[in-house]
Amino acid sequence: MEIRVRRDVVVVDDAELRWRFSRSSGPGGQGVNTTDSRVELSWDLARSPALPDELRDRAVAALAHRLTDGVLTVAASEHRSQLRNREAATARLVRLVEQALEVRTPRQPTRPSRASRTRRSAAEQKRREVKELRRRPRRTGPE
Numbered sequence: 001m002e003i004r005v006r007r008d009v010v011v012v013d014d015a016e017l018r019w020r021f022s023r024s025s026g027p028g029g030q031g032v033n034t035t036d037s038r039v040e041l042s043w044d045l046a047r048s049p050a051l052p053d054e055l056r057d058r059a060v061a062a063l064a065h066r067l068t069d070g071v072l073t074v075a076a077s078e079h080r081s082q083l084r085n086r087e088a089a090t091a092r093l094v095r096l097v098e099q100a101l102e103v104r105t106p107r108q109p110t111r112p113s114r115a116s117r118t119r120r121s122a123a124e125q126k127r128r129e130v131k132e133l134r135r136r137p138r139r140t141g142p143e
Contacts, residue, residue, distance in 0.1 A: 003090055005097045011043060011050045018042040019086070024077040038077040041089040045097075046070025055101055062100035072096065 003011040011017065021036035045051075046060055047070060063072055074096065076088035112120075 003094060005094050006101065009051055009055065009097070009101070011048070016043055016048055016050065021082060024080075024085075035082070037080060037082045037085055038075065039082060039085040039089045040073055040075045041086075041093055042071050042073040043093060044070055045072045058103075059097060059100040063096065066096070 003017070005011060018041070020040040020042070022038045022040070023036055024038035045056070045063065045067065048056065051059065060067065060070070066072060072093070074089050074092045076085040076092060078088060079085045
């Protein structure tokens, strides 16, 4: 079985992926105490030959907060069957790696338009007038 992340990135199941199964805490009736339906899928991202060096570096940098010694681990326990949890874990791993490999362009800073500056200035003036009206009136005239 192979997992295809993008057209140019392939992860081979038996060589690079590690599966762990344990008892799930979710629904399942009497079978929940006897079935190992919770799935943990681990992939050694930092040392994987499936990724070219440039993509690997980008993925490691983007997923640094999720990696433990270069290994990316995802868990799935939302389904009652182990097979469906395996599929969910695989989909989660693929989604994480796809997002990590996206090239993000930095936002181009823009300047406010003349109309927006005028509106802002008018709103500030209006607030000043409202607050001025809340103050106690000044005494004017001879004292």
